[in-house]
Amino acid sequence: MAMSLMGGAAHAASTIDNAALSNDADGTNWAANGRTFSETHFSPLKQITTQNVGQLGLVWALDFDDVWNMATMPVEVDGVVYVAAGYSVIHAVDVRSGQLLWKYDPKVGEKKMRMAWGIRGLTYWNGKIYAGVQDGRLFALDAKTGTLVWETQTTEPDDNRYITGAPRVWRGSDGRARVIIGHGGADFGHVRAYVTTYDAETGQPIWRWWMVPGNPADGFENKAMEMAAKTWTGEWWKYGGGGTAWNAMTYDPKYNRVYIGTGNGSPWNAKLRSPGGGDNLFLCSVVALDADTGEYVWHYQTTPGESWDFNSTMDITLATIKIDDAQGCASAAGAGCAGAAGAPRDVILHAPKNGFFYVIDRATGKLISAEKLGKVTWAKYVDLKTGRPVENPGVRYEDGEALTFPGSAGLHNWPPMSYSPDTGLVYIPAHEMAGYYNDKGRDPKTWTMTPDDVMGLRGFFDDVPKNAGSASLLAWNPVTQKKAWEEPVPGANNGGVLATAGGLVFQGQSDGKFVAHDAQTGKIVWRFDMGVGSMGAPISYEVDGRQYITVPAGWAGGQMLLGSLSAQHGWVGRDHPRRLLTFAIGGDARLPPTPPPSQVTPIDGPSFQLDPALAEKGKLVYNRCVICHGVSAVAGGYAPDLRASQIPLSTAAFTAVVRDGALMSRGMPKFAELSDEEIIELQHYIRDRARYRPTTWEKIKTAWHFIGLMIKMKLKAWGW
Structure with a gap:
């Protein structure tokens, strides 16, 4: 609608056509x-x-x-x-x-x-x-x-x-x-x-x-x-x-x-x-x-x-x-x-x-x-x-x-x-x-x-x-x-x-x-x-x-x-x-007040009992969320970072938002197809991501994996 x-002032209308x-x-x-x-x-x-x-x-x-x-x-x-x-x-x-x-x-x-x-x-x-x-x-x-x-x-x-x-x-x-x-x-x-x-x-x-x-x-x-x-x-x-x-x-x-x-x-x-x-x-x-x-x-x-x-x-x-x-x-x-x-x-x-x-x-x-x-x-x-x-x-x-x-x-x-x-x-x-x-x-x-x-x-x-x-x-x-x-x-x-x-x-x-x-x-x-x-x-x-x-x-x-x-x-x-x-x-206007850049601090939620098996299943359910909330639940700047949100700590509140559409007016769609089990799996995955801190060894392994792939591709390109 x-x-x-x-209203705006009347001005001669331009003709926008092929010419x-x-x-x-x-x-x-x-x-x-x-x-x-x-x-x-x-x-x-x-x-x-x-x-x-x-x-x-x-x-x-x-x-x-x-x-x-x-x-x-x-x-x-x-x-x-x-x-x-x-x-x-x-x-x-x-x-x-x-x-x-x-x-x-x-x-x-x-x-x-x-x-x-x-x-x-x-x-x-x-x-x-x-x-x-x-x-x-x-x-x-x-x-x-x-x-x-x-x-x-x-x-x-x-x-x-x-x-x-x-x-x-x-x-x-x-x-x-x-x-x-x-x-x-x-x-x-x-x-x-x-x-x-x-x-x-x-x-x-x-x-x-x-x-x-x-x-x-x-x-x-x-x-x-x-x-x-x-x-x-x-x-x-x-x-x-x-x-x-x-x-x-x-x-x-x-x-x-x-x-x-x-x-x-x-x-x-x-x-x-x-x-x-x-x-x-x-x-x-x-x-x-x-x-x-x-x-x-x-x-x-x-x-x-x-x-x-x-x-x-x-x-x-x-x-x-x-x-x-x-x-x-x-x-x-x-x-x-x-x-x-x-x-x-x-x-x-x-x-x-x-x-x-x-x-x-x-x-x-x-x-x-x-x-x-x-x-x-x-x-x-x-x-x-x-x-x-x-x-x-x-x-x-x-x-x-x-x-x-x-x-x-x-x-x-x-x-x-x-x-x-x-x-x-x-x-x-x-x-x-x-x-x-x-x-x-x-x-x-x-x-x-x-x-x-x-x-x-x-x-x-x-x-x-x-x-x-x-x-x-x-x-x-x-x-x-x-x-x-x-x-x-x-x-x-x-x-x-x-x-x-x-x-x-x-x-x-x-x-x-x-x-x-x-x-x-x-x-x-x-x-x-x-x-x-x-x-x-x-x-x-x-x-x-x-x-x-x-x-x-x-x-x-x-x-x-x-x-x-x-x-x-x-x-x-x-x-x-x-x-x-x-x-x-010659423009001399000023911007409206703007918050400075800031970084997210994930919430631990120590009372939440994390089940690694449920978190692993939740990783697949989270595929529905990744476009807005970011890979690995790290938000890239559009939607809120779920690791820092209180909502996933409560099953009732999380269900109301994710499945029932409680925040649709703020742009959060509802996912009515999700079951109770999938909601819980999502909760565990988000908590797992909020607590995750990669070890130095994990970082090294990941880096060497990709380096190895590049070397293998080079060798193939050279005919080896």
């Missing part, structure tokens, strides 16, 4: 996910420069007390910022005053409250705001009033699909405006992925395209699915297959195509999903579809037969660049090369999870170049003749387990990168962290997907130490495929990136600082303490001739489950704010 809080979203030179508004169809996350505004950025100050800050997640990106049109926070609660904020104009809460379904991802963005088109909801709905709101225009259910009731990504809108060659949305869910059960387009004015469906083939006995929806089925083996359809397009989608007006970035397999373990091998199209791919009809045009698969959660759902950025290397032209078989080195090429710039940076020809889908962005051990290189990665031995956990770089979090995840046509560089929020994969005890002949074993891998129950990963802001030259500069940032996660024509790169950091870098050198030239860490993405726009920068801040998102790694910055539970901050030259 919509709630109007105050506006194709105009990369006009930085007045930021109406779409990446600002324009090119999705460069670049602003051509240059009022704020490296010379005067020291005068940049806070204009206003607005705290959102009733939402839990600000890992998102706003849009702005005509002096109003629109931001989707938490469970797709849309807020409209007046840029001039910082006051809330209206908000709309779609009231997410109870079951989907268990998803801690939040909504990553929204879009504006023709006077409407479009956003998805975790329970699978897509809706359009009147941008002036926040009232619902239409709503449609894009998923099946009670399935494992959910929406966390931003829709995209364009007008097709037939004059009909389309809004496209995908979904997530491949990590949580049986999911066969698809994207769907709807009429942007009415919400009526237009076309749907499936990402992976279904049961061949049922026939195929199109020739692309028939082709894809030849790359699968076994009975993959029993598990769904996966391929979810939960983030990256880009419309290309020049070719009238929409490019879809697809996700990982379901289950992750390819030996169970497709036991006879195969590339498993169209997992982990960039797929080009006709924007009017949804017909397949081409694809490029970044990770054939993927088995590590190496999504290609990260940014798909459109650019026209000169490829200086004549071999790059030859690698694309001359298509679209104009026959000469240095000729302009229409390309896609893509940095998926797997650690490589790809330059792909937009006309043909042929690979131009691919190079490692950082530490990558799962593959040696990408063969430009075949377009395929050359894998290292042992990375598919053939011996039951493997340690690889990057891990399932990827070298680049969903926080957007930015491409500056001024510098020719791509600015990437990068991080380095290993992935541990273990499928011992899982036989393709007998394995069945269950709620406790969706991925086909052994669960990971240990805390993740704060030094297990690192992060950086990486400036990359897509022409030379080389690093221009790299600056370390605190922790192992960082926010999305904004580059501007003023020669600046802005990023929110996990330590609570909002930072501006010199785009040419990486040097920090300005910083501001936001009072809380951020994984959201900043935007820039102009109102009344003044350039503004807006950034969401609030410590929540998919990376919050990594225990001590996520908790290291001291953003605890609900103590710290979720806020929207806006800056301009």
